Amino acid sequence: MDNHSFRTWLSQRTDDQLTQLLRLRPDVAHPLPPTMAALATRLRVHASLARAAAELSALQLAVLEAASAAGAEFEAVSVTAIVEVLTPYGASPESIECALEELEDRALLIQEDASVLLTEVLSTLPPSFHVVGTQDLSWVRAALEELDPKQHSLLNALARADGIGHSKDAALDADPTRPIPRLIEAGLLERADGSHVRLTAAVAAVLRGQPPIPLTPVQPHPSEDAQRLNSTGAAQGLEFCRLVADLIAQLSQQPVALNKDGRLGARSCAGLAKTLADPSATETNIACAITVAASAGLIGTGLTSHVPDPLPSEANYLAATRGADEWLELSAAERYSALIDAWLASPWATWESNRPLETETRHSDLPRHKRLVLAGYPLHTPISTEDARIRALSIRPVLGLNLAPERISGVAEEARLLGLLVPSAQEDAATSIASQAAQNEDFEATLLEIVPAEVDQFIVQGDLTLLVPGPPTPELARELNVCAQVDTPGLASTYRFTEATVRRAFDAGRSESELHEWLAGHSMSELPQALMFLISDVARRHGALRGGAIASYLRCADPEILSALMASPQAAQARLRLIADTVAVSELPLAQVVSLAQQAGFHPAAEDSSGATIDLRPEPARLFAQPQVAKGRREAPEPEVLTRAVAAMRERDNPAPEESGADVTALLTAAVRGGRSVSVTAVNAQGAEITSQVTPVSVAGGRVDARNLATGATVRIPLSRIKNVRMN
Template sequence: MPLPLVDWLRAQDDETLAALLRLRPDLAVPVPADISVLATRAGIRASVHRVCADLDTATLVVLEALAVAGADTAPAPRDEVGRLLGPDVPAAVLDGALAALRERALIWDTEGGNALVPAARDVLPSYPGGLGRSAPDLLDPATLVELLGGLAPDERRVLDALAAGPPIGRSRGSCDPAGPVGRLLARGLLLRVDADTVELPREVGLALRGDRPMGRIEYTPPVPATVERGADVVDGTAAGAALDVLRRVDLLLAAWSRLPPPVLRSGGLGVRELRRAAKEMDVDEPTAALLAELLVAADLVGDGDGAAPEWMPTTASDIWAAGGPEQRWSLLARTWLELPRLPGLVGRRDEADRPIPALSEAVRRPRAGKDRRRVLMGLAELPAGTAVRSPGELGGMLAWRAPRRGGRLRDEIVAWTLAEATVLGVVALDALSGPGRALLVEGVDPAAALRSVLPEPVDHVVLQADLTAIAPGPLLPELAHELKLMADVESAGGATVYRFSEASVRRALDAGRSADDLRDMLATRSATPMPHALSYLIDDAARRHGRLRGGVASSFLRSDDEVLLSEVLAHSGTRDLELRRLAPTVAISPLPLTEVLDGLRAAGFSPAAEDVGGGVLDLRERGRRIEARRRPGTRAAAAPAEPDGSRLQSIVARMRAGDAMAGMRRSVVASPAPNNGADAAPALLQDAVRSRCTVWVGFVDSHGVAGERVLKPTGVGGGMVEGRDVVDGAMYRLPLHRITSIAVLD
C-alpha cells in the first residue's frame, strides 16, 4: 500500500515543511493544528489550483505525464514518467520538475515511485497531454500494431489529427460505416462519445506518437531578443520621465483643487472628467487614468463624504508637494508597484457592455501587484541598459514560466506594465532603469537611486527677447517657485520654457512682489541681460497694479486718483458690485473683497488687495482639501505579507506539537483504565511527581472552555499542580478543581 501524504510530511524535517509553507502560504492560514490538517489542505482543489499557477511549462508537462501514468491512483516510477516525456527532455529537467512538485507537496515519494495528489486531476486539462481516456481492454498491443500498419490514407489522416490533440473530434459522417470514421469505429481505433463525436483512445494515441508520447515539449524558456541602449542613456531618460510625471501630477492636483470632479453614483470618475483631466495634463486618457489611480491609492486625492461627493486633494498632498522630487517620485512608484488594480482596464467594456470608469471597483484585481512585479523581475534579469526588442518578447518568456497565470489578459498585462512603468520612469526605452531596479530590492531606497541620476539643479535661467525664459535643467526649489509665480510653463522636457505675460506678472504682484523685486530676481538669476520687452512688461503691469486698493468693510476701494475712482463708479461693468463713494478717494461695497476685485478685473481694471498695514495681500485661491485617510507617506498594503523565517518555524513547531498531542490523546483513549475526575487527581499527581512520570490532563478554564495538556508534574500543593508542558517546554500551573480527567502516559 503506498505511503499516504500525511505520513510522508511527518517524515520531513522542519526546513522542508517551512519551505512548503513559503511556497504555499495559503496552507498556513489559519495555522494548522497538526500535520494531518496540513496534508488535508495540501490536497484541496483550490489550493492545488493556486500553487499550479506558479509552475513553469516544463513542470506542468511533467505533472501531466504523472497524470497520464495514473500516479493519482498508484505510484508512477520515474522511468515511466521519463518514457512518456520522450528522448528530447534531459534527465536534469525531469529531476528538477519532480523536485519542484515535491517541494510543493503535489507529489511525494513512495516505494513504487511518485504519488500524485488526486486533486491535480481537476486542475489539469480534461485530456492530459492531449491524450484520450484509456481503453486497455479494447485492443491488445500486437493487434493494435497490425491495425495501424494497414490503415488507408484517409483513415491515417483522421487518426493523426486526433493524435496531435485534442483527442475529441466531431464528424457528420461518423454514422456512415463506409466512411473513414465509420471504418475506424468498427475496428475499435475510435470510440463513440455521442452521435456526432468520437474519441481517440489513449493507447492508440500513444502508439501513433511513437517515442514522444507527450508530443514535442518546450523544456527550455524562450530567450527574448534584446537591444543594447546603454545604462546612462536609460537612466537619463528615466530621470526626465520622473520629473515630467511629477509636473503633470501637480497640474492635476491644482485642477482638482479648483474644480473637483464629482464621484459617479456607482463610484469612480466619469468619462468626461477623465478626458478633461487628460487635457489639463496634456496626456492621453490611459495615462490620465493611471495618474488618477495612483493619486487615490497614495491618499493624495480622496472622495468627500458629503451628499454630492467629489474627488479632491487631501491634506497629505500639501505635505507630499513640499518634499524633494526623489521622495515624491518614490511614493508614486511604490504605490504603483503594489497597486491591486489594473488601470489598463479603464475604458474597456464590462459584462453589461458599459465602459469601465477610472477609480471604480471594476478595475480592482488583487493579484495585479504580483503580476506587475513579475514583469519587472523579468526585465531585471537583463544587464543594466539592455532592453527587450518588444513587449511580446518578454511576454513569451513570462508565459513559458507561468502559463496558467494571467488568464485572457496575460499578454496585455505585460504591455500595460511596460507602458505604465515608462510613464513613471521605472522603465525607459524598454529597459529597467536604475531607480526601477532599486524599487524591486527590499531594503534599498529608490529615492536615493533616482537622486543619483537626476541632473544637478541649476540656479539660473536664460531670458529671451520673446518674453520667455529657458531653464536648462531642474531649477533650485526657491527659484522654481518664484519663476512659476511670475511666468507660465509653455513646454517641459530636458529644458523647461516659461512664458511671461501681463496676467502672470500680475499674479506675482498680487502675491506681494514689487516690480523691483521681480527685476532684481531676474537680473541675478539670468545668464543673459534682461530684455527690454520684459522690463517694459513688468513696469507697465506694476504701474497699473495697485492703483486701486481694496479692504474688508465688507470691502472698500481707495485710490489717490479721484478721476480713476470716478471712472470705476461710472463703468457699466461695476454696477453689480454695489459700490458707494464715501470720500473722493474711498468707496465701499457690501460684497466680499474677492468678488469686488474679480469684478473690477473683469471690467478691465487692475486692483490689488491690501492688509491693515497697507501692504499687498495675497488672495490667490488655495484650492479645496479634505482630510487624509492615512498618515502622509503611508500606503495601503495590496496583500498580507508572506510569513518570514521565524514565523514559519513557529508554525512548524506548532504543527509538531499538535501531532505529539494527538499521539498522546490516542494513547489515553487506548488506555484500559484511565483515572478520571478531580477526586483521583491529587494522589495520582503526587505519585507522578515522585516517579517523574508524564500525565495527560483534561481541564476547563475560567471561561468554561475545555482544554488539555501533557505535563511532567514538578509539584502538587495549595490546590494547584505545577509542571512543565512536554510539547512547548513552558511551565504551567493548573487548579486541581478544574481538572476533569487525568491519565498517566508510559
C-alpha cells in the same frame, strides 16, 4: 499522502526550509500558523494550492504532470522516471532536478528517497489544462484541416465536455471506419478504456486557442545600452509624475463633479485634458493618471471641502486628498516609486472604457497580470508584444491562459507611460525597474541610482525662460509653479515668465523685492534685464488698488483709478460704493471683488490690517475622507517574524498520530489521471452503504463517472454520497 504523513514530513524540514516555505506561499502565513498541524492543513487547502500553481513556470508544471504520469500521486517514483517523460520535450536532467527542488520548497511535491506528489495539486489546474505535449502544435493544426465536418463537431463537443466522452466506438474491436477509431488512429483522441475516449493535450490546446508553451522561456541576448534605457525610462516616469502633479493641482482648484449615479462623466477626461493644455495630457494619459493617483490615495471621490463657487458643496466630486499634499513633498525618486507601486496594485483597465474608475473595468486579477506582462519583456532587450506573450506563457502558464492580447497591449501601453517599458521601433525593452517589479523585488535602491539628483538652482535666459537642469526639489517646483509656467517638460525642463505668471506670484502674496531676491538666490546666472523690467512693470501696476474685508473694501491713493473702476459694469456686480474719494466698500467677499476688478482690467492686491499683501487664492479642494489605497499582492511577513513563527510551531508541535483521510475529490481525480482503480464506499437512496471496485473516468459537476470492475457497466455516483475512497 494523508495529512499525518504530510505533517510528519513538514516537522522534519529544517527551520530555514520552513521559513522559505512561508515566504514562497505567503497566503498560508496570514495569520501566522500556530502549529505544524495548522500549517499542514492550510498548505493543502484548494485555494492556497491554486495560488501556488498559478505562480509555477511551465517547466515546474511539466514536472508535476510527468510525476503524475509516472504514478507519483499513488506511490513514490524515481527522478529517472520523471526525466524519461520530459526528455523528449527538450528538458535537461539538471533543469528537471532543479524544478523538483523548487516544487519541494513549495510543499507541492515531496522528495525523500523518491518523489511523491500531493493528490490535490493537479486538481487545482483548469480543466483539460496540460503543458507536456503542447510545445509543437503545428501537426495538430494540419491534421484538423484534413477532418470532415462530423469529426470536427465531435472534437468540439469533447472540448466542451472537459475533453472526455463515452462511446462504444472506444472498444478495441470497434469498426475502424467509424469517426472515433479514425481519430484515435490519427492521434487526435486517446482511449481511456473500452467505453471512454479523451482529447490529447495538444488537440485540447489547439481547440482552446492556446499557443504553444515552451518549457523554458527564450532568453534573447541584451542588445541595447542598459544605461540609456534606464535613463530614458526614468525621464518618462518623471514626466508621468509631473502629469499627476498637474492633475492634483487642477482638481485642487476645480474638482470634477460626479454624475448622479456616482460615476465620472463620459467627457471628464476630455475636459481635464483641455484645461491642462499639455501635449502629454491626452485623454488616455489622463485616464491612466486618474486610476494610478486613485490607487495611490492621492485623489478620490466623495464629499469635498473648500468647494469653489458656484459649485454646490453638498455634491460628490473627484478631488485631491490630503495624502496628495504629502506626496508632493516627497523627493522625485520617492514620488516615482509610489506611483509605480500604485500602478502595479491598480485593478482598473482604463483601455476598456472612456470613463476611469468604472466598476466594469475593475478586475481583481489585473495586478498579477501586470507583473506577468512585465516579466514577459526581457531586461534591456527589445522584443515584440507577441514574443512577450509567449514568454509570459512560459513563465506563468496558468496565469497567462486568461491573458488576452487586448490586456497585454493595454498593460504595455500604460507601462510605457510610466517609463517601465521603453519603445524601440515596433518593439519594447524592459528597464531595470520593470524587471525588478515583475519579480516582486524592492526597486527603491535602483530608482535612487537611475533618477537624477534633484536640483534647487536654474539658469535664467534672456528670452524670459529659465532652464532647470534636472528634477527640481519640491520647494523649487512649488515656487516655479507660482511665478512661471512649464514651457518644455522633461528631465531638463524649461519654464517661461509672462505677465500673467508674474501677476499670479503677486496675487499669491509675493512682493517685487521678494521675487527679485528669490530668483537671484536660485539662479546660476545673472538675471537678464528683460525679466527685471517685466517684474517691475507688473509690480508697478499691481496693487495700485488695495482691498480689505468690510465684508471687503478697495482703497487707492489715486482717486481717478478708483473712479474708473466705479464707472465699469463690474462695479455694480461687485456691489461697490464709494465712502470717500479713495475708498470703496462692498458686502461681497474680498476674493470675489478682486476677481471682478481684474475682469474690468484692474489689478488690485489684497492686504491685511497692517497693509501687507496677502494670498487670496482659495484653499485647495480636498476630500473629507481619505480613500483606501490599493494594495498589491499579499507579501510574507518579515524574515525575523517568520523565524519566530517557525520556532513557536516547533514548541507547540504534537508528534502524536493523527487520523485524517485524503480529499475524496482529489483522490478520484488522481485516479482518473492515472487510470487507477479504487474502492468506493457510498450511501445509496435507502441509506445503506455499498462498496464497489471501480475505475473512475471523469469527475465533474459534483459526480463521478466510473466503470464497475465487476459488471463492466458505467455508473454515476454523486460525490455527496461517497463516504470513503481507497486506492487499490
